[in-house]
Amino acid sequence: MNGSDAQIADGGGSVSTAGFRNKGVELEIAAVPFTNVTVRAAAGWQDAKYRAGSTVRAQQAACAAELAAGLIAGAPGADDAPSCGTGIVTAAGDIADPVRAPKWALSAGAAWDIWLPPVSGSIVTPSVDVSYRSAMETGAANASLFTGSVTGIGGTVYPANPYGGGFITGSRSKAQLLVNAGIALRTDDNFWRVSLECENCLNETTVDAALGNVSWLNTPRVWMIRARRQF
Structure with missing residues (x-):
């Protein structure tokens, strides 16, 4: 996919970049290997990059001079x-990685319908879904704070730095492995269904979103009991 004059969200506004390019592949598979058992899997790879125009190149040059x-x-x-750590220019003066564009995304799931003794007319279905994505950035300029002090031109020592080290807060989102699972009981006419699920x-x-150096985290583990009656 290629785009031109892309608008990138950056805090309260947006910035323009000369273009955006994303190439990748995706594969999805679904199967019924055994009676009443369904499995599915998907895999995706992408390589997303911004294309910097003259305005961004000028910003990079200004950033390099400021850092020097x-x-x-x-x-x-x-x-x-x-000029650094804003728009799509990183704190180090490089072109930022596009937001929420992990290189890899993998998922797999399975469900098994277990018929209870025929006279009961009930079906128990355990299920599990697993998803993985590689590390990604969640802020337009990839701005994060890391462990390790840095000293300003006036001699002020700051306890964290925007360039590298152990992650503290900000745009960087580490690789993520999520597991969702549940067990459901339903009638064979689908009129009643109750389930216990965890997400x-x-x-x-992990980090889901960022504004400046502030991170918003993903939803923690959640347990749910659901009941449904179809009329």
């Missing part, structure tokens, strides 16, 4: 490098 002068992306006051059963924590 000892300024720091996102620092307060006179220590700030205003994010392993209670994985």
Whole structure:
């Protein structure tokens, strides 16, 4: 996929980039290997990149000059490098990775309809779904804070830095493995159904969205009991 004059959300507004290119492949499979057993799987790979126009290139040049002068992306006051860590230019002056575009996405699931003794007219269905995605960025400029101090031109020592180290907060979202599972009981006429389900059963924590250096986390493990009557 190719695009031109892309609008990228950046905090309260948007910025323009000369283009966007994404290439990839996706495969989906569904099968019934045994009676009353269904399985499904999907795999996807993509390579997404922004295409920088003259405006962004000029911003990169300004960022490089600011960094060479000892300024720091996102620092307060006179220590700030205003051309870095904004739009689609990272704190280090590179072109940012597109938002929510992991290289890999994999998923698999299975469900098994177990018929209880025929006189009961009831079916029990255990199910499980597993999904994985590789690491990705959630903020337009890929702005994050990392462990390790950095010193401004005025001598101020900041306890964290925007360039690299152990992740603290911000745009970076680590690789994620999610497991959802459940067990349902329904009548064979589908009039009644009750289920016990969990989402994010392993209670994985990762970044779902970011605004500046502030991270919003994914939904933690949730248990649900559902009941449905069809009329």
